Amino acid sequence: MNPTVVPGLVSVVMLVRNRLEYTRLAVGSLARATGDLEFVIVDNASHDGTADYLDEFAAAGGRPVTTLRFPDDRGGAERRNAGAAAARGEYLFFVDNDVVADDPGVVEALAAELAADPSVAAVSPLLLYPGDDGLVQCAGGGSTGDGRIGLVGRGRPVADAHRVRREQTWAPTAALMVRRTSFSRAGGFDVAFDPVSLCEDVDLCCRLGAAGERVVYVGSVAMRHFEGTTFNHVGHDKLRVWKRHMRVLRARWSGVFAAGPRHPATDLDWTPVGKDYRDLDRPRVWPLVRAADPGFFTSDRALALPGPEDVRVLAVDCAPATHLALRTVPGVRLVGVADQDPTALLAAVRAHDVPWAMRDAARLLDTVPCEGVVIGSHRPDLAVAALRRGLHVLLEPAAISDDAELGEAARSSEGRCAVVRPWAEHPELTALARAVASGRVGEPTRFTARLEHPGGEALPHLLDAVEQVLGGPVGTVVKTVSTHRIRATVVVAGVRGAVETTGSARSRLRVAVYGDGELSIDIGPTTRPYADFVEAARGGLVRWAGLGPAVARLVRWRDEAAASSAAG
Numbered sequence: 001m002n003p004t005v006v007p008g009l010v011s012v013v014m015l016v017r018n019r020l021e022y023t024r025l026a027v028g029s030l031a032r033a034t035g036d037l038e039f040v041i042v043d044n045a046s047h048d049g050t051a052d053y054l055d056e057f058a059a060a061g062g063r064p065v066t067t068l069r070f071p072d073d074r075g076g077a078e079r080r081n082a083g084a085a086a087a088r089g090e091y092l093f094f095v096d097n098d099v100v101a102d103d104p105g106v107v108e109a110l111a112a113e114l115a116a117d118p119s120v121a122a123v124s125p126l127l128l129y130p131g132d133d134g135l136v137q138c139a140g141g142g143s144t145g146d147g148r149i150g151l152v153g154r155g156r157p158v159a160d161a162h163r164v165r166r167e168q169t170w171a172p173t174a175a176l177m178v179r180r181t182s183f184s185r186a187g188g189f190d191v192a193f194d195p196v197s198l199c200e201d202v203d204l205c206c207r208l209g210a211a212g213e214r215v216v217y218v219g220s221v222a223m224r225h226f227e228g229t230t231f232n233h234v235g236h237d238k239l240r241v242w243k244r245h246m247r248v249l250r251a252r253w254s255g256v257f258a259a260g261p262r263h264p265a266t267d268l269d270w271t272p273v274g275k276d277y278r279d280l281d282r283p284r285v286w287p288l289v290r291a292a293d294p295g296f297f298t299s300d301r302a303l304a305l306p307g308p309e310d311v312r313v314l315a316v317d318c319a320p321a322t323h324l325a326l327r328t329v330p331g332v333r334l335v336g337v338a339d340q341d342p343t344a345l346l347a348a349v350r351a352h353d354v355p356w357a358m359r360d361a362a363r364l365l366d367t368v369p370c371e372g373v374v375i376g377s378h379r380p381d382l383a384v385a386a387l388r389r390g391l392h393v394l395l396e397p398a399a400i401s402d403d404a405e406l407g408e409a410a411r412s413s414e415g416r417c418a419v420v421r422p423w424a425e426h427p428e429l430t431a432l433a434r435a436v437a438s439g440r441v442g443e444p445t446r447f448t449a450r451l452e453h454p455g456g457e458a459l460p461h462l463l464d465a466v467e468q469v470l471g472g473p474v475g476t477v478v479k480t481v482s483t484h485r486i487r488a489t490v491v492v493a494g495v496r497g498a499v500e501t502t503g504s505a506r507s508r509l510r511v512a513v514y515g516d517g518e519l520s521i522d523i524g525p526t527t528r529p530y531a532d533f534v535e536a537a538r539g540g541l542v543r544w545a546g547l548g549p550a551v552a553r554l555v556r557w558r559d560e561a562a563a564s565s566a567a568g
Contacts, residue, residue: 003088005180010037010111011089014097015079017044020053021280022098022229029101031062035108037093038064042083044073064088075194080173084183093177098226099127106221110177113218121182121213122205124171126162126222130283134158135273137225140217141170141202142263147250149202152263155271155287163219167261170205171215173197175223178204182213192248199245206253226277311537312370314338315348316361317377321507322396323352325527326374329534336368372537374530375399380406387413394533395419397460416536422525423465423509432511432521433469442516444470447497452508458501459486462509466492466499469511 012030016023027039041054051069058065066086070079084092091111101107106125113123127138139153139162149170153162186207193200205215250257276284314336315323326332336356339345349357358364361382365373372392375383380403383393387409393416400419410417423429436444447470451462463474472493486501512520 003086005090006036006088007090008036008111008115009089010035010091010093010107010177011040011084011087012037012093012095012107013040013042013080013083013087014095015042015044015076015083016046016050016054016097017073018046018048018050019097019229020046020048020050022226023050024053025100025280026095026097027057030095030107031057033101033104033107035111037107038066038088040066040068040083040087042079043067043069044079045071073195075191076173076197077189077191077194077200080200081188081191084180084188087180090180091177092180092183094173094175096174096225098229099175100130100224100226102224103221106223109221110218113216114177114179117214119212119214120179120216121208121211122171122176122178122215123218124168124176124215126158126217126219127172127175127225128158128222129273129275129285130224130226130277131285133286135285135287136162137227138172138174139219140166140168141172141205142267143169143257143260144265144268145258145260145262147254147257148265148268149246149249149257150268150270152267155273164217165219166217168205168215168217169209169256169261170202171217173201174225176201178208182208182211185211193245196241198242199249202249203252206249206256209256209259210253226280226283228275229277311372311534312368313534313537314364314368314370314373316364316373316375316379316382317399318374318396319376320344320347320351322374322376323348325530326534327352328527329530332530332534335370336364338364372533374533383417384409387415387417389415391415392533392537393417394529418529418533420529421464422461422507422529423468423523424526424529426465426523426526426528428521428523429465429468429509429511432513432519433471435519436469436513437471440517441513441519444495444513444515447492447495447511447513448499449497449511450500450502450509452502452506459488459499462486462499462501463490463492465509465511466490466497469513470495 014026030037030039043050043054054065054067058067068082068086073079080094091114093107093110110123110125114120124140126136129135129137134157136153136156136158138151141149142152143149151172186204188204189200190203193203208215272288274286274288311331312333312335313326315326315334316338317340318337323334323337326334334352334354336358337345337348337354338358338361339348340359342359345357345359348354356364356368358367361379362385365382365386370391372394373382373386374394374396376396377398378401379399380401383395383399383406386393390413395417397420406417435441447466449462449466451458451465453461467474470493475491475494477488477490485503486499488499490497490499507525508522509525510520510522512518
């Protein structure tokens with residue numbers, strides 16, 4: 001678009017998606033502001049009458065209005081960039097549609113700060129909660145030298161310290177005015193932070209600071225912020241995204257955070273508040289009794305800094321071996337267990353010092369914030385509920401089913417779902433497979449495989465391992481003795497072999513392939529499935545096999561074993 005820039009003009013760039021009642025307040029208040037300004041409204045698929053209101057507002061002819069309409073919500077970075085590209089102003093004022101300007105001089109005062117000092121690239125005002133108690137929502141963005149970031153003063157009564165003018169490392173896009181030329185040089189907002197709008201404002205301000213420009217907090221002017229109406233910054237639904245973005249910020253801008261301006265850690269602690277916005281003419285916000293809020297942002301240090309226990313996991317109906325496997329993976333904090341057996345529940349709490357233990361797994365999922373859930377029993381309803389919240393789900397063999405709703409949730413959810421395959425991608429098993437494929441044993445004529453397994457359905461694991469070694473699918477299972485203790489003759493990739501499973505106090509696999517010679521391994525299980533699960537919950541990229549094919553294979557093998565056992 002790149003319209004001709006108008007010197008001195010402020011372009012109010014506002015994203016809207018429904019919440020018409022807040023948009024009316026925000027737009028109406030800014031329309032009464034002094035100074036030269038225009039509106040660029042980016043409507044991300046509103047369907048509550050917002051479009052009609054914006055048309056009426058533009059037709060009224062008070063202030064110039066440009067409305068951009070999109071059929072979806074792709075994220076704050078991309079859409080703010082689109083609004084900036086359509087703006088004509090020398091200054092871009094990014095404002096959320098739940099921020100109200102009671103002071104008509106606030107826009108002009110912020111623009112004057114930028115006009116007076118070319119070294120200042122961006123400014124932000126004091127943001128207050130609505131209501132009569134005078135509580136701070138954000139007295140600028142703050143950071144510490146070790147990379148912790150947060151909102152300054154949130155939930156505290158307004159004090160003289162909140163009314164000052166000072167430099168800051170970052171400011172939130174709830175109300176952030178940026179010099180257009182500085183915004184262009186920085187490349188705008190980084191769309192890598194989309195589609196969930198978290199941390200793109202921090203990243204932009206850090207890029208401005210790294211270029212030698214300044215970001216200033218102006219506490220002498222204030223706006224009201226109905227926090228929590230456009231994005232929900234509490235609860236575990238977005239915690240995983242926040243933590244992933246925080247790792248990106250620390251990797252990119254640790255030098256900027258270390259250089260400051262620094263804040264003492266206490267400045268970033270949150271005082272929790274209660275909110276009642278039912279009557280927008282008389283909203284209420286009040287401080288709660290607790291002194292600190294270990295919530296969404298960084299008042300809980302473990303959420304802000306890379307630490308040894310930064311991924312929270314729930315275990316539902318899982319065996320002690322699963323709890324132990326999870327605890328061996330770096331980065332896991334086992335925060336909750338659920339089990340119908342109270343003895344098993346108590347044992348897990350004692351063994352792993354788990355803070356939450358309930359017999360009701362659904363209630364545990366509702367109560368305890370986490371990034372992932374491991375399920376050890378047939379609970380597709382629980383897996384579906386977790387996936388729809390954006391959590392990652394790992395299914396133990398006993399939890400596997402071909403439930404259609406679970407399959408659809410796994411395909412459509414932001415969270416990932418996988419099944420435990422304890423021998424999948426085991427380094428020694430992979431090495432044996434390569435040796436067989438390279439002909440080191442000649443043409444395979446037969447094989448033997450034995451799995452010692454501490455209970456449960458062992459046959460799927462055994463056949464999975466044999467398929468990996470021989471590089472082909474299981475053809476037939478000729479004979480099975482029982483579902484838990486199995487001896488069978490199996491054809492895999494055209495090669496006949498004997499497989500056997502036994503109950504044991506340990507888990508151990510031995511596979512031997514015969515041709516001109518013999519190649520064999522004797523190995524314990526890998527914790528790779530749990531490590532991949534934790535890495536995915538941490539926000540990293542891992543290669544997971546699709547849920548559908550894995551479930552189809554394991555269910556088929558389970559059914560074949562049961563049928564053979566019944567026939568025998």
